[in-house]
Amino acid sequence: MLENRENQQVPQVTFHTRRNHEWVDVTTDEVFKNKTVVVFALPGAFTPTCSSTHVPRYNQLAPEFKRQGVDEIVCISVNDTFVMNEWRAEQKADNITFLPDGNGDFSRGMGLLVSKQDLGFGDRSWRYSMLVKNGVIEKMFIEPDVPGDPFEVSDADTMLAHIAPDAAKPLDISLFTRKGCPFCARAKGMLHDAGIQFEELVLNRDYSEASLRAVAGISMVPQVFINGERIGGSDELEQYLARQSKAAA
Structure with missing residues (x-):
């Protein structure tokens, strides 16, 4: 059963990131405290749906999210920081913060760490998105609990429609x-x-x-x-x- 944690605090974890060839530990409070943050989590960096749709659309809509009061957009995946940094560069996703959940601590705390052993992935995050205000989850969009990798509700357009139904979207x-x-x-x-x-x-x-x-x-x-x-x-x-x-x- 996939857990909906609306009205609960986000898990308290430390993300081990790599910046300018230095290790930088980032805590949950540093990411979420006194901020409005949109988070989207996905099974893996460089995977097809994540690379072709999930990340690019959040990156494209980031300016409109900001106009609607969102301070930061965060992408979380159970990958190490080197992989996440390379993926961000390959995607040219400069409007998104990529956080590595290498040990799955955050995903486990969300109740959304799932087994992908049939694909050789080990344990990975289920695909979902959420709106977090000052560390409290206000809204979650969790993909349906069906086989495969559904992508129906955690997209950027659904989240933007929740935050600001009448918001203008950029032209393609x-x-x-x-x-x-x-x-x-x-x-x-x-x-x-x-x-x-x-x-x-x-x-x-x-x-x-x-x-x-x-x-x-x-x-x-x-x-x-x-x-x-x-x-x-x-x-x-x-x-x-x-x-x-x-x-x-």
């Missing part, structure tokens, strides 16, 4: 460019000026012309996609931003 923007393209530079400049985050994909580094034609039906750059919709080049992007600005006025 991909910008196809090539080096030396002035229109691409213009498009990037407009997005930067508007304070909008985007992912840049560069020709012959991240994609081929064939890939762009397959996705956009055209090989001309830049090509801007927003929330799955093709906007077009820099002129179309300018028109889109103007419409958004007018609608917000």
Whole structure:
């Protein structure tokens, strides 16, 4: 039976972390005392769901969580600090604090340390998220107790919807460019000026012309996609931003 610990204190443990080639012990109080913290825990670093969805979305939504009063977002996994540090760097998850629960002390204290011996993982954390205020768990989203690794309720969007149902979410923007393209530079400049985050994909580094034609039906750059919709080049992007600005006025 997976334990829901709402209205209880988080476990008192010490996380053994590695910073700048030095060992740094971090206590539970240092993480949670007098702060509002969102925690998400997962089975393991570098594993598929954790790397492709769980971590990236929390990292993407971190600015909005902060605007809603969250002081810190913490990722916990039963891995050592070297693995967690490398994973954070690989994920470029600069908005998240990664804490190693190498011995499973925190997960055990949460009542959510489970056996993954069938996968050769040993004991690992069950996947869950929680909102913690001054060390007290206010809300928990625990994945259902079913076989496998369910991922239904501990995601960043569910937590943000709990904290602030009407909070704005960032646009998902991909910008196809090539080096030396002035229109691409213009498009990037407009997005930067508007304070909008985007992912840049560069020709012959991240994609081929064939890939762009397959996705956009055209090989001309830049090509801007927003929330799955093709906007077009820099002129179309300018028109889109103007419409958004007018609608917000």
